Amino acid sequence: MFPLRDDNPTLGTSVVTFLIIGLNAATWIFVQGLGSDLSLAASICRYGLIPGELLGTLEPGTRIPLGEGLACVLAADASVWSVISSMFMHGGWFHLIGNMWFLAVFGDNVEDALGTGRFILFYLMCGIAAAAMQVAADPASALPMVGASGAISG
Numbered sequence: 001m002f003p004l005r006d007d008n009p010t011l012g013t014s015v016v017t018f019l020i021i022g023l024n025a026a027t028w029i030f031v032q033g034l035g036s037d038l039s040l041a042a043s044i045c046r047y048g049l050i051p052g053e054l055l056g057t058l059e060p061g062t063r064i065p066l067g068e069g070l071a072c073v074l075a076a077d078a079s080v081w082s083v084i085s086s087m088f089m090h091g092g093w094f095h096l097i098g099n100m101w102f103l104a105v106f107g108d109n110v111e112d113a114l115g116t117g118r119f120i121l122f123y124l125m126c127g128i129a130a131a132a133m134q135v136a137a138d139p140a141s142a143l144p145m146v147g148a149s150g151a152i153s154g
Contacts, residue, residue, distance in 0.1 A: 008109045010085075010108050010109060010111075010112040011112055012112065014107065014108035014112065015111075015113045015116060016107075016111050016119050016120055016123075016131050016152070017103060017104065017107035017108050017111050017119075019138070020103060020107070020123065020148075021100050021103060022106060022126070023088060024088055024090070024096065024099070024100055024148060025100070026113070027088040027089065027090075028090060029032070029133075031047070031088075032089065032090065032091075032144070035052070035092055035093055037067065037070065038070070040091075040092075041066045041067065041070040041072075043089055044066065044089060044091070044144045044146055045064075045066070045072035045073075045144065046049050047082060047085035047086060047088075047089050047146075048082065048085075048086050048089055048145060048146045049082045049083055049085075049086035049131055049134075049135070049144065049145040049146070050064070050072070050074065050078070050082070050141070050142060050143070050144050050145070050146030051134065051135040051138060051139055051140070051141040051143075051145070052074070052076045052139070052140045052141055052142050053074045053075070053078040053142075054080070054082060054083075054135065055135065055139050056078070057139050057140040058074055058140065058142055059074070060074050060076035061074060062074045062142065062151075064142045064144070066144075072144065074142075081133075083127075083128055084095060084127070084128070084130045086126040086131065086145055086146050087131075087142075087147070087148050087150070087151050089123075089146035089147065090130045090146060090147055090148075091146055091147065095146075095147055097103060097142075099147060099148045099149055099152055100148075102152050102153075103148065103152050107119075107123075108153070111120070122154065123151050123152075124151065125154070126150060126151045126152075126154020127148065127150050127151030127154070129150070129154070130150020130151065130153075130154070131145065131150060133150075134150075
């Protein structure tokens with residue numbers, strides 16, 4: 001069962017919650033090409049978090065298959081920014097819609113309680129903590145990690 005709304009009123013407009021939803025939607029449209037195969041694969045390879053690439057436990061040049069004829073080729077210079085950029089990437093329409101739905105339903109109350117500045121920090125820190133736990137669970141993983149689930153569920 002998916003919640004349609006909550007019963008907790010907010011004191012003000014949830015500007016940051018809507019901004020994060022907008023950033024995720026813009027990323028889906030302009031970076032991930034609305035989920036078209038090539039754009040989606042390229043964005044996941046470039047901006048997704050691959051633990052083995054980040055930690056150097058996988059050899060540069062390693063090919064990670066993503067689908068029929070699509071693969072990531074690991075670079076020698078992994079970007080630490082992938083920890084943040086991966087929070088704005090999604091693997092498909094339902095992944096994006098599900099994450100943004102839960103952010104819209106519950107994020108407004110968290111933002112209301114914390115205030116805008118602390119909410120931004122909380123959101124990013126929860127996403128970073130989720131990424132760190134995933135990397136710690138399997139430091140040699142070649143699977144790209146994408147999505148806002150860790151930041152939202154914090």
